[in-house]
Amino acid sequence: MVWQYMRDDIKQVMAQVFRLPVDQIPDTAKINNLLNWDSLGHIQLMLALEDRFGLRISAENILKLQSLEAIEQFLAQTAPAAPPA
Amino acid sequence: MAPEDHISLSWCAPGDIPQVRELIGRHWRPGHVMARDARLYAWQFHDPGRPQGLSVLLARRGGELVGHLGLIPGDFNLQGRRLPCRWTSLWFVTKQTQATGAGVALLRKAQEECGGLLGCLGYNQEALRVFGAMGFDLLPALPRWLRLGRASALHGLLAGSPQPYPPQVGQDLAQAAGLAALRPAPGLEVRDWASLGPRAWREAWERDLAPGGLGTWLDEDFITWRYVRHPVFRYTVRLVLRPADGRVLGLMVYRVQELAGRAEKILRLLELACREEARDVLLQDLLARVEELGPAFVDFHCASQDLAPALERAGFLREESLPAMLPSLFQPLDFRQARLPAALWAPRDQGLARGVLNSPGLYLTRGQGDQDRPN
Known part of the structure; x- marks a missing residue:
């Protein structure tokens, strides 16, 4: 249940950043295979995740967080308890 | 992610330079001066704080260089407080590495590790969007001042443009130059x-x-590093002295740009850093050199609004008042109209960079990043 909550939350952020309906963001979403998730979209997503989850994403993690799955695993390990959206 | 796909970031070591120059020549621009000239590269990115290394961040994928971000050290003066600052230069990743986040990761690492301000002079629209997203404040164009040198030289230069220049450009510059009235000092x-x-x-x-x-x-x-000991260009550095008390009141830096295969020259003013009472005498000295050399025009990119009255007394005009821009790239001569935007980021203080860029007293010139270098 916690995992589903996190995934939905990330999808909400991605939907806002990439200007897509949430239901068009698949669980397999990756950089460069989702509309608007390019270089600029990537930094916008990282900054939006920082705002939403109250954390700082390092340069090294910017390089690792290239899929919804990777972001979810990273946030599950590092994010403070996610506040309600 | 497979290990060979993992991208890592690190500072450039002297032993990396041959590979870095190859990267620049192959993936940034074939024949780029930084790929050709090892001495210029080492000079440009020397780092007083890292004697064993260069002020360059590199991205590697499986040991192969795939990204570059130069960070030219140039501290910032905030009304007498010296703040660490670096100017970004040659920021790129290879085509195969685009859309991996490597470019923004390089910039984020600079934000994390440089411990001060980050600036940029001259960038394209794509970089502009990333700078904006990463919290930089932006100045759309560093103001450019222009002063007629010799009318016949300007006419000859502009006659070489693929697009005809409106005659009003020369007329306006001549009119401004004719009104020059510097004050005796x-x-x-x-x-x-x-x-x-x-x-x-x-x-x-x-x-x-x-x-x-x-x-x-x-x-x-x-001044010594940037102008006096530049490895390629020969700059003229002039100081104003008040012999009565032996005080120096200001400094001016300029250089003469020859144009390959052409008779015309450009005189580029790079610095005019002085007390108010020293401005006119320095500009008088500059105009004497202009009279002697007969360049097509003098140009000066400078943010300072405080210098405007003295520049106008010397016959300069703001480029934006002309119906067309004059060329600003000379090796080779390039008539494309190019503005020189600036960006600045300050850690922890969101308002600082915006306040600095909006200040009429900001003294920022083309020479302080990497925008006056050989091509």
Whole structure:
């Protein structure tokens, strides 16, 4: 249940950043295979995740967080308890 | 992610330079001067704080270089407070590495590790969007001042443009030059840098100029590194002296740009950092050189609004008042209209960079990043 909550939350952020309906963001979403998730979209997503989850994403993690799955695993390990959206 | 796909970031070591130059030549621009000239590269990215390394961040994928971000050290003067600052240069990743986040990761690592301000002079629209997203404040164009040199030389230069220039460009420049009326400055003399030396400038900088200033920290180390000992260009550095008390009141830097295969020259003014009473005498000295050399025009990219009255008294015009822009790239001569935007980021203080860029007293010139270099 916690995992589903996190995934939905990330999808909400991605939907806002990439200007897509949430239901068009698949669980397999990756950089460069989702509309608007390019270089600029990537930094916008990282900054939006920082705002939403109250954390700082390092340069090294910017390089690792290239899929919804990777972001979810990273946030599950590092994010403070996610506040309600 | 497979190990061979993992991208890592690190600072450039001297042993990396041959590979880095190959990267620049292959993936940034074939024949780029930084790929050709190892001495210029080492000079451009020397790092006083890292004697064993260069001020360059690199991205590697499986041991292969795939990204580059140069960070030219150039501290910032905030009204007498010296803040660490670096100017980004040659920021790129290979085509195969685009859309991996490597470019923004390089910039984020610079934000994390440089411990001060980050600036950029000259960038394209794509970089503009990333700078904006990453919290930089932006100045759409560094103001450019222009002054007619010799009308026949300007006419000859513009006649080579693929697009005809409106005659009004020359007419407006001639009119402004004809109205030049610099004020006499009794008791002040202009001397060469070599005759007074860096110590005289250090005293002037620390005592008179830095305390009220806003811009690059222009101490004797910077002037010596950036202009006096430039590995390729020959800059002329002139100082204003008040012999009565031996004080130096200001400094001017310019250079003459020859144009390959053409008779015309350009005179590029790079610095005019001085107390108010020294401005006219320095500009008088510049105009004497203009008269002697007969360049097509003089150009000066400078943010300072405080210098505007003196520049106008010397016959300069803001480029934006002309119906067309004059070329600003000369090796080779390039008539494409190019503005010079600036971006600045300050850690922890969101308002600082915006306040600096919006200040009429900001003294920022083309020479302080990497925008006056050989091509």
